[in-house]
Amino acid sequence: MVESKSISKTGTPPTLRLGFLVFVVLAVLTAVEFAFALYFNIWFLLALMAILKGGLVMYYYMHIYKLFEAEKDENRESFAYKLATNRLGLWFFMLSDGFIFGGLFISRFNLLGLTRPDVNQLLGVTVTSVLLVSSFFANRAEVSMEHGNRNQAIASLVVTITLGVLFLVGVLGVEWRIAPFGPGDGVQGAIFYSMTGFHAFHVLTGVIFLSIVIRNLVRGRYSAEKHWGVEAAVVYWHFIDFVWIFFYPALYLIGTLPH
């Protein structure tokens, strides 16, 4: 009984409508970002957009605020207490992981400056929107789980994974083939393939993680009160999206083509 009480303490679960609103805003911002890039390519405007989007994702989708709601003194063995500890662990992990991407990000600007690899713009926006939509569904899955709506959760996760796989196909299957340069061709090759590669690897792990969660959902291993597995997988998925929010402009939008 401790559990459900402490759950309700961490605020009533957010509604699906909120998730949808956030999604719309993100979509609009992405469109604006793209337009910016096309018409007047000012890097700090793009950076600003990315930070804005990142902030939204981190707050509403990854609900970072839950970290600070962890109640202090209560039974160490209770589910709620362990849940809070696990959240902390997950966030530390993502913080640490973030430094890898940060390093790649820095390297990109050190090596390419304000030029960008010559890649397919259309494909770029497509995969980006695919990932964006996927994280909307990921959020939907988590929220419906909190409301105890298991089937909706399963359905949403299936969509999420499909979109995730689509993203992989888009980047590894198509972009890597049609790109006019290979990993060995100049720094742009090195940077482009390493950044997309490292990110794609994380997407892959995310997909695996999510499919495990689905399997256990189907087997009814999670409940409205106890579904850390779902939450973790979803938050991790948002983290991957969060990274891409910065990689996308860095690889596709910021700067001019080298000539």
Place this chain on the structure above:
Amino acid sequence: MRKFFSLGLVRGLIWQVIGTAFGIGLVTGVRALMRLPAWKAEPAVVVGALFGALFFLYGVGVLDDWLKWANGEETSDEEVDETGLGRRRYFGASQDHKVIGIQYLTLALILFTVGGTFALIFRTELVKPGMQFLTPLEYNTLMSLHGIVMIVGILIGISAFMNYTVPLLIGARDMAFPRLNAFSFWIAVPAGIILLSSLFLGGFDTGWTGYPPLSVRAPLGMQMFFLGVSLSSFSSILSALNILATVIRLRAKGMTPFRLPIFVWAAIATSIISLTATQLIGLAFQMVMLERLLGMGFFDPVKGGNPVLFEHLFWFYSHPAVYVFVLPGLGVISELLPVFVRKPLYGYKWVAMSSLGIALTGFLVWGHHMFASGMAEYLREPFMYSTLLVAVPTGVKFFSWVATIWKGKISFPTPMLFVLGGIVVFLLGGLSGPPNATVSTDLLLNNTYYIVGHFHDTLFGGYVFPFFASIYYWWPKMTGKRLNEKLGKLHFWLMGPGMLILTLAMMRVGLLGMRRRVADYDPALGFQSYHIAMTLSGYLVALSILIFFINVFLTMKRGEVALGNVWGSRSPEWQVASPMPVHNYDKPVVVVGEPYDYGLPGSRYVKFEGED
């Protein structure tokens, strides 16, 4: 025999062999399918080693529970009482932080011995000008391996400190994530094996810094170096994560931030660095691996790459790393001093904050390794200021130690000797730092033996001495027996002078212009006598370590039994009988006073729930 094969370690090793074979086969097969010449050593070996490590982890059994979870099965969080297993449990995937701590400790000592032995070998070569029994490549390989093995050994060693003591000091039952804890330890084992395998795969001649483009041309051993270090970096990242979560979530009742044992503050500061910065050395190394495997031109000027970028990525970790090496050591010094001078730690709050101060400033100073590297000119001065800034929080520690000893009632058992030795030696090392930190003087010192002297002093004073201090101090807690005092003191009185001669001679020749990382030197320089001195003192240190091993061996056989509060300490772990019970504290710990109120009659730090 059966028993033997049921040991996690053995199973892990067997699986590692299988995995390596599998990986090599995989690459060769794929290449064959792609109609490439099937056999290409480098990718095959790299992938092989990678799979070897993964299979090892499976074989040793640290993945079991996670696989169960993935399968939707529940696993109990109750620590299983393994005492039945006796010694055997130290060879398997235990989740008890005390067992893991001791496992870390053993691994650290092994690496320390191996790395040191490398040093003895190449030091012997340096006794005479001209090449005696090593080729230049062999020298460079041994020298580089000495460096990296010692450093990995340190990282393992501090994990040993922190894993064993932190949960005890904060009165927790175990770490926050026991499974992750086991994982962090066991990944270090295959990592170490891979690292050392470089010796047999052509070696590598880049030093522990592995700068490209040289590391792009180096023999295959280079890849094993990169892979081994990358893997072991996960070990320190994950155990840092664990420590932080543990300290934040599992402190005993009433243990407010400024009632934490001071060592825990050091552990926090260290873990902040390891958790974040470590990723960048992994990244930098993986980038070179990719450059070697796929020709990605990150650092290849011909392709527009930039070698200096590597140095930035590398040092962004590797400077803070040096504070990872020392902060726990300095923490141990602050932790043990009050016990042996029977006086409160002087200025607790400032000491606690100085750890954080060192850690955070440490993030802003990496450029001081690159003053001569040809990095952007305008970066030199800011890095000079930030670097010198670190002297301030470090100074705070020294002054507070001195003030703590002042008017104490000082006794000198072996741990105290190592603490004092650590203080003096680290002071030497520290004070040799600022001359490197000002750009103009560093233009002489950079890449000379002076630097080598500087960091052997800091490493010995900040890590080796405190490391042994805490071994002698917590040994009764770990085993219920007490290490022999006579041998302990002998160990100290051999190691101290030995390493002082070693490092002072290094600084001397360095100032006179002796380059580091040279397999041979011109007799005309007239440094031979110093080199002989260094080598001999190196052997002296080795001897002292040997004596330590003998001490351990004898104590295990028939050591003085010590079950009580040997040192009359106030901290919780000493309030219960040694060796520590499986569940640490049967009754939860409650903090009722200041940690170091020695000399305040009737005061207590902790009591146990239910007691009065």
Place this chain on the structure above:
Amino acid sequence: MKHIFIIAILVIASTFAIHTGLSSIGLLPAQASAQAVSIDQLFGIYTWAIAFVFSLIVVILLYSLVVFRRRKGETGEGAHIEGNTNLEIAWTVVPLLAVFYLAYLGGKSLGETRRVDPSAMVVKVVAGQWYWQFQYPDYGFGSGDLYLPVGKQVDLQMTSNDVIHSFFVPEFRLKQDILPGRTVDLRVTPTVIGSYKVSCAQLCGTNHAYMIANVVVVSQADFQAWVTKQLATASQDPALHGLQLVQQFGCAVCHSVDGSKKVGPTWQHLYESSVTLADGTKVTADDKYISDSIINPNLQIVKGFSPNVMPQTFGQTLDDSQIQAIIAYIESLK
């Protein structure tokens, strides 16, 4: 109070003792460049600072260890002192000022070493595994030794052929890494006539230890004489030209001409002699063999030496006439 007084005395005493000790043994190598001056001043300040801080800590430490040691059979605890905020602030702020002052001095002396003399003589330095080349664009020839006129600033424009190397002359106090694919410059003003060694200070592979060349600082007149000699020999006798190339391309790093064994076999009596190869076969060192050994060293490996040590690149960097000149030189050592 008594304590404090004694300690003060001791600290001062040991500070002076340490400082005199350090400065009497002569810590630094000879000083031979204008840039070195300000650097050495800073080192001077450091010897004082280190002597003082070290004494301060160690004296108080040892003093307490003796005075406050637990005597035989003595029981009880130490004084219960938890701290003193003013004192703690003091020992944070004072070092803070100290280090900022040091940093300021560092910046100042760095400025000194970077001072630019527009009339500086340019020397292009090319570093490679494992040789030094010095080209004098003003005169249009190269050399294996770095000849410098005394008292004149030289602007070394340095680049590397392969990996990172580092230009280091202890007597000049200066060091600068040399990066492939770009030119970094270093300015030196030699002030003392004499001969020094430039050694590579950045680990650059197997023979890093042997990557050393001569630095010869001479008077203006001698420098001119040397220049004219260089220009002359380049045209005349091929053997002399060969010698020049041998120095320029750093062969001398590994090959002696006095029979002594360095990284590579000596060239004394090499020409027309019979060489035993690693596989046991004997060959006579005729022109063909020698030029082969230069262009493609791994073709025949001399007994007692290992392949891949001698650079493979001379085939490209040397043209036929140059190789002929070198052979002529080796012949002259017959």
